[in-house]
Amino acid sequence: MSQAQGPRIGIIGTGAIGGFYGVMLARAGFDVHFLLRSEYDAVVRDGLQVNSAVHGPLKLQPVQAYRDVARMPACDWLLVGAKTTSNVDLAPLIAQAAAPGAKVLLMQNGLGVEDALRPLLPDTLHLLGGLCFICVHRQAPGVVEHEAQGAVNVAYHSGPAADAAARKAVVEEGVGLFRAAGVGSTAMDNLDQARWQKLVWNMPYNGLSVLLNSGTKGLMADAGSRALIEAMMNEVVEGAAACGHALPEGLAGKMLVATQHMQDYLPSMYHDYREQRPMELHAIYAEPLAAALANGKDLPRLRMLHQALAFLDARNAG
Ligand SMILES: NC(=O)C1=CN([C@@H]2O[C@H](COP(=O)(O)OP(=O)(O)OC[C@H]3O[C@@H](n4cnc5c(N)ncnc54)[C@H](OP(=O)(O)O)[C@@H]3O)[C@@H](O)[C@H]2O)C=CC1
Numbered sequence: 001m002s003q004a005q006g007p008r009i010g011i012i013g014t015g016a017i018g019g020f021y022g023v024m025l026a027r028a029g030f031d032v033h034f035l036l037r038s039e040y041d042a043v044v045r046d047g048l049q050v051n052s053a054v055h056g057p058l059k060l061q062p063v064q065a066y067r068d069v070a071r072m073p074a075c076d077w078l079l080v081g082a083k084t085t086s087n088v089d090l091a092p093l094i095a096q097a098a099a100p101g102a103k104v105l106l107m108q109n110g111l112g113v114e115d116a117l118r119p120l121l122p123d124t125l126h127l128l129g130g131l132c133f134i135c136v137h138r139q140a141p142g143v144v145e146h147e148a149q150g151a152v153n154v155a156y157h158s159g160p161a162a163d164a165a166a167r168k169a170v171v172e173e174g175v176g177l178f179r180a181a182g183v184g185s186t187a188m189d190n191l192d193q194a195r196w197q198k199l200v201w202n203m204p205y206n207g208l209s210v211l212l213n214s215g216t217k218g219l220m221a222d223a224g225s226r227a228l229i230e231a232m233m234n235e236v237v238e239g240a241a242a243c244g245h246a247l248p249e250g251l252a253g254k255m256l257v258a259t260q261h262m263q264d265y266l267p268s269m270y271h272d273y274r275e276q277r278p279m280e281l282h283a284i285y286a287e288p289l290a291a292a293l294a295n296g297k298d299l300p301r302l303r304m305l306h307q308a309l310a311f312l313d314a315r316n317a318g
């Protein structure tokens, strides 16, 4: 690893996403600090391991690891890799780890996640969304399996940037960090639109993987589930349109073809359900369903999927 350079980066929540991107940035020479919880001891002892189908095996050891945010140095960029279900609890920790004028990037799926966190953060912090196009999961404490892809698209949400040029500069800085680490990254103009676009994949596949206990291969191989996925994708596109976001023509078809060619993949919601962790139902279902409905568009298949998942989530919670 080369000498630490550039802004100091804090990873808030070092799971699959936080572990993967944090290791990539640290290996590129950035000064990266990792906030952990249940996996702290294992990571201090054994380091972070990424088994990447794209980059080969990657090891980071020693790791600048913390279980107490008060011990972290103030960071210029904070990459939030926790599930959206943790955001309310994490808000004070994010504020504590932030250097003055820090940039907070939510590397999470769903809609409205920045809107929900914004009032809980100081106005002096920039808040951005990061859409991660990647297949990763935690395989063991401190061990991340990287199955495919990896790009992060970045968009500004809110904060002290005075005008469009200042917002663009912050976004470009974020894009530059990822590119310097060998990770594809694109600046996005419209965060809500980018979030809706990603939901075209996540709303059908995340929930159906749980409900039907299947990875993408199984879901695509069956004519009935494939047709259901396509119908659900079209509902998301209609919901986005009702909210003023015209998504690219033919998006659903392209996603179906791309998924057909992917190796079998279990979305992160599947792992959450199996591990009896809360599922990200609010950000991935309740928010977009409510936004569409507020604009006169009911999405019945997705509403039913959400209702069924809420039942399973409640039962998991005991
Ligand atoms: N996995 C993927 O391929 C993709 C995931 N995403 C999105 O990325 C986000 C993160 O997902 P993923 O990486 O899979 O999730 P993981 O469950 O793998 O990681 C979440 C991490 O956050 C940690 N965490 C939660 N609360 C705290 C806390 N209070 N203090 C310290 N650490 C905390 C967890 O620690 P602990 O173990 O203690 O709970 C865990 O290490 C989600 O929004 C997901 O939808 C987007 C694209 C792809």
Ligand SMILES: CC(C)(CO)C(=O)C(=O)O
Pocket (backbone or CB within 6 Å): 109, 132, 133, 134, 135, 149, 201, 202, 265, 267, 268
């Ligand atoms: C859509 C996919 C599988 C890869 O781009 C992903 O990013 C996710 O699981 O959220």
